[in-house]
Amino acid sequence: MENVDTRRGVVVAVDGPSGSGKSTVSREVAGRLGMDYLDTGAMYRAATWWCRRSGADLDDQPAAADAVRRMPLRMVTDPAAPGVICDGVDITAAIREAGLTAVVSKVATNLEVRTELKRRQRDLIATAVAAGPGVVAEGRDITTVVAPDADVRILLVADEQARLARRARERHGAADETALAATRDEVLRRDADDSTVSSFHTAADGVVTIDSSALGIEETVAAVLSVITSTQEGRR
Template sequence: MENVSDRGVVVAIDGPSGSGKSTVSRRVAAELDLAYLDTGAMYRAATWWCRRADVDLDDAPAVTGAVHAMPLRMVTDPADPRVVCDDVDITAAIREAVLTAVVSKVATNLDVRTELARLQRAIIAEETTPGTDSRSGGRGVVAEGRDITTVVAPDADVRILLVADEQARLTRRARERHGNADHSTLEATRDEVLRRDADDSTVSTFLTAADGVVTVDSSALGIDETVDAVLTVIAGARQARP
């Protein structure tokens, strides 16, 4: 029987848009020399793939079929995470506003969620199995995104819900997208942050912590402070690990 201590560590981080989970997860993965998996990028990649194939995003069965055939590769290096689909590096393309506006149509497709969860579990398994030719060499992975703490990796060694209040989330996303957070840029990001959360919450729970999930509130914290808070949670969990 496999000793659980032989496996790499799995850190699962969920939370609403603008809570800082992507930046924090990358920093934590780099600090601990683990792989980094952005599961949200996989939904964006699926949307890009469907649009490239001229699939109607309102046709759920057609979207599901396209996603099952999607040749997706996730590069899990936290220093340079990339998304490659059909040998095309789409890391930048999947962040374009036109795709952001429609990604929830794919992300709320339950059959797509099932397929991408399967792919996510396969990546996590590879990154936590000693002897595999993975980025972490089997040491483990920090995986972040919708459903990660409850559906994809409910048995993760560390499960964290990273939250922040609405104003903090809007401000962060406005600065990220536009370089500042004035009235116009806050309004420009409102749909991306709040509407997407409302859409995604119809099929995923990420606004309140499930049993066993530790909540970290980043509303009043900078990135460095949030990273430290998450590292503290991980250190405590790893000490208690058998």
């Protein structure tokens, strides 16, 4: 991994469906390379939290978008302790609550909201590149719309059962039938909703696909680091 050159700000973009491991893996890769970590999905969750706090109706798309444009959001991009601060409130934990998860797609499929958050995501990426080694940014549209010119673009995929089991263990500490059933809506329904406005199941030209179905976290991290190294070597 010492072959990864971060003297010039590097942008690594990681996309993929829910439960593919992109958040855990991206955060770990960023930490090992001394780069910033940006969870763009958390920004949509923050937007949902903010709309509810400010009284904007999530079903009224123009009103929700107007609220999001005024959202005082700060993303903490330290991979050792990433966080989300909105209006001075640390909402890192709050945006993962089940009630918010159940409605976040209403905001994530709002095209005006997506335009605003993509603008902010590009600004955060540019800031990270200018300030240091760069950033590992993960989430919907990151490889194709937000950062199509990223130095490294990866689509991290996994089969349905593997994705459900991972999210069940993450949320409920187990992957038994009860936990899988409780997780199914969050993973499959959200992917179905989000796929109406974003493509994250098939790699675009120039995007490397990594299938993590049969891989553990360490193996997936190694695969991502290998892609980063090989991509840089190919450009020297």
